[in-house]
Amino acid sequence: MTLKSRLTEDMKTAMRSGDKPRLGVIRLINAAxxxxxxxxxxxxxxxxxxxxLEKMLKQRRDSVSQYESAGREDLAETERFEIGVIEAYLPAQLDEAELTAMIDAAIAETGAESMRDMGKVMALLKERAAGRADMGNVSKQLKQRLG
Structure with missing residues (x-):
């Protein structure tokens, strides 16, 4: 079952069960x-x-930090709920060991030696870790290795 068809089925299920908060988030995903x-x-x-989905997740995480710094815990909680729903549709996240191994393999495969090669490595990692890792975190780890 494709992700889009799964979203459609889950939307129908949420409608039938009257789960309005979840339905709202699924509709936002479908609209995006x-x-x-x-x-x-x-x-x-x-x-x-x-x-x-990754873009929506990043937006929500940014919003949570902004709401928390502004003292708006009610809005931050809404964003956290949306994050939970969106994450349910993403593949399982890579753990630190898997991510480190993937970064090492990408560096070896591209022959990267310095920060000038970061673009090549990131392009490869974006393709391989799509939806399974926070690309901001991947970028930080890669900078540490190449820097």
Missing amino acids: IKQREVDERVELDEAQVLGV
Whole structure:
């Protein structure tokens, strides 16, 4: 079952069960996917849908930190709920050992030696770790290795 069809089925289930908060988040996800499809005039594949979900997740995490610093715990809690729903559609996250091994393999594969090679390595890692790792964290670890 594709991610888009799973979202549609989960939306129907949330409607039937009356789970309005979850339904709202799933509708936001579907709207973001549809918006990108309309803007680019393409049908998004699985990797592109994961990209949309990652972007939404990053936006929510940024919002949580901003709300917490502003003392708006009620809004931060709403964002955390949305993060939980979005994460349910992403593949299992890589643990530190797997991520380190993936970074080492990408460095070896591209022959990267310095920060100038970071773009090549990040392109490879984005493809391999799509939806399974926070790319900001990956970037930090890669900078430490190459720097």
